[in-house]
Amino acid sequence: MSQSAAITQSTSTWNNKQCAVVLTYDDAIDVDLDNAIPALDSLKLRGTFYLIGSSPVVGRRLPEWRQAARRGHELGNHALMHPCDGSLPDRGFVTPDNDLSKYTLSRAVSEVLTMNTLLTAIDGKTARTFAYPCGDLQIGGVKFYDQLKNDFVAARGVTSILQTAAQVDLTNIDSYMINGQSGEYLIDLVKKAQQSRTVLVILFHGVGGGHSLNVDLKAHRQLLRYLKANEKDIWVAPMVEVAEKIKASQQGEAAKKPRG
Template sequence: MQLLPKLTLLALLAGNSPTIAQTISWNNKQCAVVLTYDDAIDVDLDNVVPALDSAKFRGTFYLIGSSPVVTKRLTEWRAAARRGHELGNHALFHPCDGSLPGRSFVQPDHDLHTYTVGRAVDEIRANNTLLAAIDGKTARTFAYPCGDLQIGGVKFYDQLKTDFVAARGVSPGLQTAVQVDLANIDSYMINGESGQYLIDLVKKAQASHTLLVFLFHGVGGGHGLNVALPAHRQLLRYLNAHEKEIWVAPMVEVAEKIRAAQQRGAVGK
């Protein structure tokens, strides 16, 4: 049986730490951090994968199946998956609800507002087939394009719960394992924030013994939503320096751990 770290036991005795079951949910560490990268863009392979590999971290890359970066760089995505990075599902065409404010970028052919639930489900499952052909895996997670959850008031992911381990949303928040909604996991979307801001979020997760999910798009360019390379490097350096206290893993692994704990009813509040 694996023993809890001495500091964790002391904290439990002092009454200022989560229950033992909660701590086990994060692999006996203070918190869990998941690094996710959306949209299958060149900087994922040019900047992010080398940085994560160098730090010996594994991230989750949410791939749009129709992205030309998937088609042109298939071998590199397959190699990344072999090194333990998760290739997550970000739908085949990244449909977003064009009826919402600020959605002038949505093309009519891929306007979620005009989709049926069946069409959305079919396209997402088709993307799963593509991803399995790349990495040979059946367990993965989903990320809602634009964070849109519904079509005509219907939550389309309800028909996909057996296809995925979990789904990542876009609402910010830090949650204990028992609080996590595996159908809509909270995440912090990063756009221009400093490295210190990223580190401060990690420190909050450590103090509260919670799950922290980062949602990145561009890293060092390549997207309208971007984080500077130095800021991203600063975050990775901090995570590396505190690897004994912070569990960094792909979303699918963290979600599987949470799901198992929730099913056991062993996660304390």
């Protein structure tokens, strides 16, 4: 497919708008409920919140997560224990109990599926997306998500690239992780997505504090206001909805190809 054809296909995939923007928030922390969700709700925007089952904020504030889901936010799967590969550089924060490199494949898969059961108990939904803890894809050189493809619409990774619908890998959707960048930087990312007719996935942790990776409230608010002011040109939706559109688009294009 030519680049121009891919761009045309993407525009139709993004609900006939210039681009898609997905706002994702990781780790199930208090500021999700205290800062991020109220800011989104105030402008009638919806995001995806990747919950860790073992986070005390899940159990302690269960009714609030349920309300967020009712208002259209996606509760995504960020695994039961958030295991990360402790054998990689700069992974001193990984504890022996949550070291993905010491997991068996079956343990990793079963914990993710258990988390799906917990999320369904909260929001009653079965279609959702997964986010790789720490962006780690493999155990002993094997991609554990290969055994989970039928249980999710898609999975989010951590590589920072803008892609058309045709270019997206639904097993590892790219995202831009934010830590301290300005509102202007965030808005510029959106403008680049508009110009290139691509999908932009933004990965937040802390919003106004609450995490070592953080975006300040002003920058977050500036981004949301820009998205709202330009909603005729920008499709803002949870990851599961955008991924479902991409999947349908890719399947449609595949069906058009001659078989031989």
